Amino acid sequence: MQITSPAFKENARGALADPQLQRALGHVRSGFIDKRKVAVDALPEFDALRESARAIKDHTLTHLDLYLEAYERKVEEAGGRVHWAETAEDARAIILDICRASGARTVTKGKSMITEEIGLNAFLEKEGIRPVETDLGEYIIQLRNEHPSHIIAPAVHLNRDQVETDFRHAHTHLPEERDLSEPVALLGEAREVLRSQFLAADVGITGANFLVAETGSSVIVTNEGNGDLTQTLPKVHVVVASIEKVVPTLEDLSQILRLLARSATGQEMSVYTTLSTGSRRPNDPDGPEEYHVVLIDNGRSAMLGTEFQEMLRCIRCGACMNHCPVYHAVGGHAYGWVYPGPMGAVLTPALAGLDKAGHLPNASTFCGRCEAVCPMKIPLPKMMRHWREREFERALNPAVDRYGIKVWAMFARRPRLYRLATSLAMPALALVGRRKGAFRRLPLASGWTQYRDLPAPEGRTFMQQWRDRSVSGGAEI
Amino acid sequence: MNGRTAVLNKLRAALGVARDDEARTQAVAWRLAETPTGVVPARGRLPEKDRVALFCEKARQVSASVERVASIDDVPGAVSAYLRARNLPASVRMGTDARLKAMPWQTAGSLKVEPGPAGPQDEAGVSFAFAGIAETGTVLLYSGEANPTTVNFLPEHHIVAVDASDIAGDLEAALSAIRQAFGKGTMPRTLNLITGPSRSADIEQTLLLGAHGPRALHLIVIDGS
Ligand code: SF4
Numbered sequence: 001m002q003i004t005s006p007a008f009k010e011n012a013r014g015a016l017a018d019p020q021l022q023r024a025l026g027h028v029r030s031g032f033i034d035k036r037k038v039a040v041d042a043l044p045e046f047d048a049l050r051e052s053a054r055a056i057k058d059h060t061l062t063h064l065d066l067y068l069e070a071y072e073r074k075v076e077e078a079g080g081r082v083h084w085a086e087t088a089e090d091a092r093a094i095i096l097d098i099c100r101a102s103g104a105r106t107v108t109k110g111k112s113m114i115t116e117e118i119g120l121n122a123f124l125e126k127e128g129i130r131p132v133e134t135d136l137g138e139y140i141i142q143l144r145n146e147h148p149s150h151i152i153a154p155a156v157h158l159n160r161d162q163v164e165t166d167f168r169h170a171h172t173h174l175p176e177e178r179d180l181s182e183p184v185a186l187l188g189e190a191r192e193v194l195r196s197q198f199l200a201a202d203v204g205i206t207g208a209n210f211l212v213a214e215t216g217s218s219v220i221v222t223n224e225g226n227g228d229l230t231q232t233l234p235k236v237h238v239v240v241a242s243i244e245k246v247v248p249t250l251e252d253l254s255q256i257l258r259l260l261a262r263s264a265t266g267q268e269m270s271v272y273t274t275l276s277t278g279s280r281r282p283n284d285p286d287g288p289e290e291y292h293v294v295l296i297d298n299g300r301s302a303m304l305g306t307e308f309q310e311m312l313r314c315i316r317c318g319a320c321m322n323h324c325p326v327y328h329a330v331g332g333h334a335y336g337w338v339y340p341g342p343m344g345a346v347l348t349p350a351l352a353g354l355d356k357a358g359h360l361p362n363a364s365t366f367c368g369r370c371e372a373v374c375p376m377k378i379p380l381p382k383m384m385r386h387w388r389e390r391e392f393e394r395a396l397n398p399a400v401d402r403y404g405i406k407v408w409a410m411f412a413r414r415p416r417l418y419r420l421a422t423s424l425a426m427p428a429l430a431l432v433g434r435r436k437g438a439f440r441r442l443p444l445a446s447g448w449t450q451y452r453d454l455p456a457p458e459g460r461t462f463m464q465q466w467r468d469r470s471v472s473g474g475a476e477i
Numbered sequence: 478m479n480g481r482t483a484v485l486n487k488l489r490a491a492l493g494v495a496r497d498d499e500a501r502t503q504a505v506a507w508r509l510a511e512t513p514t515g516v517v518p519a520r521g522r523l524p525e526k527d528r529v530a531l532f533c534e535k536a537r538q539v540s541a542s543v544e545r546v547a548s549i550d551d552v553p554g555a556v557s558a559y560l561r562a563r564n565l566p567a568s569v570r571m572g573t574d575a576r577l578k579a580m581p582w583q584t585a586g587s588l589k590v591e592p593g594p595a596g597p598q599d600e601a602g603v604s605f606a607f608a609g610i611a612e613t614g615t616v617l618l619y620s621g622e623a624n625p626t627t628v629n630f631l632p633e634h635h636i637v638a639v640d641a642s643d644i645a646g647d648l649e650a651a652l653s654a655i656r657q658a659f660g661k662g663t664m665p666r667t668l669n670l671i672t673g674p675s676r677s678a679d680i681e682q683t684l685l686l687g688a689h690g691p692r693a694l695h696l697i698v699i700d701g702s
Pocket of ligand 1: 378
């Protein structure tokens with residue numbers, strides 16, 4: 001997909017001024033947070049499980065090559081095929097070949113962020129194959145020609161009336177006077193329309209929440225059942241998964257499953273957790289005749305062994321964005337690519353390039369809630385800071401910022417000079433700003449004063465006041 | 478160079494390791510063979526009676542309906558009563574699972590049993606679960622000659638019989654039962670862990686039952702076998 005992360009500031013400004021979006025974002029603020037808390041509080045072992053899951057993933061990542069090889073062996077033993085893709089382009093070509101070989105005209109799709117990442121839908125359409133998204137949220141945004149704004153609730157930026165308009169526009173074969181005023185009517189209509197698509201599709205494409213090396217299974221976790229129909233009814237099932245999805249054993253899978261649904265939606269378990277292993281067995285009455293797994297690197301191997309390796313523990317639960325004040329304010333589209341919120345602010349520069357996504361690590365208040373709720377204990381704020389440092393080193397910031405930081409660094413290394421400068425500046429500013437008690441405009445500080453007033457100082461610096469207090473209180477500086 | 482070699486080489490370069498590092502190979506082989514257990518919640522560790530009660534309670538919490546019967550001979554009657562109470566046609570889709578076949582379906586009056594995989598016209602499907610999982614109210618079903626996966630997803634109503642003695646306390650216990658039944662490292666094509674009827678909250682975060690899978694999940698717990 002087209003990346004608009006370089007325009008994060010403009011995107012955010014637009015998002016803040018969009019009343020429909022702001023209304024929809026209210027659902028994120030109210031819904032996810034409370035539900036997660038109830039589910040987490042009900043499981044005394046939750047924190048111990050987080051530690052356990054972190055250890056599992058760290059072990060797996062440092063042995064990733066071997067677990068992928070073990071996984072591949074098991075898939076092939078079960079009659080499946082594994083394809084390896086270094087890049088998004090390679091992955092698209094592999095998937096197209098599989099579709100072509102089976103003469104596919106329509107493919108149904110379960111919800112998958114990795115297929116968004118590799119821009120699969122647009123590519124298949126260009127090649128004359130029609131992709132049909134079957135998750136309700138994904139279906140809605142496909143009708144609107146949009147991209148997901150949330151990794152588990154793709155249409156969370158929309159309101160019911162917008163969906164009604166889209167359905168009336170798209171489903172012209174249905175009577176105009178039908179009542180779609182309730183969400184349940186919209187769901188019923190999507191179910192009916194998509195039923196025929198499930199049955200007609202030649203290939204079903206799903207993502208994978210996990211791959212299990214011990215058994216060669218791919219695992220999907222869903223609530224709607226669309227992923228299961230997608231992978232059961234067509235004669236070919238293609239699993240598209242990035243390489244870090246692998247876990248060693250069924251026990252390891254069990255540990256992380258307990259965290260995923262609780263962190264994502266506040267469920268103890270999602271409705272459908274499905275393990276698929278190979279193709280339909282000789283006497284099976286249903287299921288796909290062919291089973292393919294496309295393993296995608298697309299930038300992940302370059303994160304291994306760096307300060308961003310821990311990001312590869314991410315299980316895409318969405319808790320970090322559900323708890324992020326910046327996400328709450330601007331929604332997912334402002335981030336400009338597939339992955340929004342704190343996890344996107346770390347992942348997007350790694351996968352799409354810091355030159356394009358350099359703004360994203362700044363889209364944080366460093367309140368730390370993302371890290372506090374992340375089931376995989378990923379230090380998101382720390383990694384955003386790493387990106388900021390890299391961005392600074394690469395001199396991608398505007399010249400004024402860089403100059404400002406250099407000046408600040410000079411003072412920071414010379415505390416006496418700093419104290420002298422501030423003790424001169426404070427009375428001066430106090431004098432100038434005394435009349436109103438605040439500045440509406442201040443040279444070099446327009447980034448602040450454009451949106452709010454800067455309170456005028458009282459005339460003494462923090463250091464001076466501290467020294468006075470310490471003298472009376474006896475503390476040392 | 479093909480994709481496989483390229484990706485594996487990149488991984489080894491990033492990790493700074495050689496292909497034939499003995500210690501790493503051993504560590505991986507050990508974990509895959511020994512399958513160490515992690516943190517298992519205490520909530521499922523209960524005597525059978527309480528475990529079954531927890532299973533029923535958890536399943537109801539996720540909007541499944543649950544009834545308990547004394548023996549497998551009572552299942553056909555329970556199925557037909559379920560259909561009647563909801564004004565559904567007296568017809569069910571069912572695999573040829575031996576435990577289902579052994580039930581006295583002829584005693585359930587006019588109930589028609591259609592064997593084989595489900596189609597879009599089927600209103601109700603019946604399955605026999607391999608296991609239940611008490612900690613979350615989940616049922617575990619696997620695909621095979623006698624157990625079509627489509628029965629679990631296409632009909633609007635999914636009725637699942639589960640033997641009380643097959644209800645495990647936790648997920649690990651249920652999955653290790655699968656491991657025992659199929660052999661280590663071997664799996665059926667599809668393993669379905671089902672926790673309540675299908676649902677979606679994609680429109681304004683309003684939770685609605687009955688998305689693409691069944692609108693209703695009815696569990697029949699068989700106590701006396
Ligand atoms: S970073 Fe953590 S909280 Fe965010 S999606 Fe990934 S696992 Fe979930």
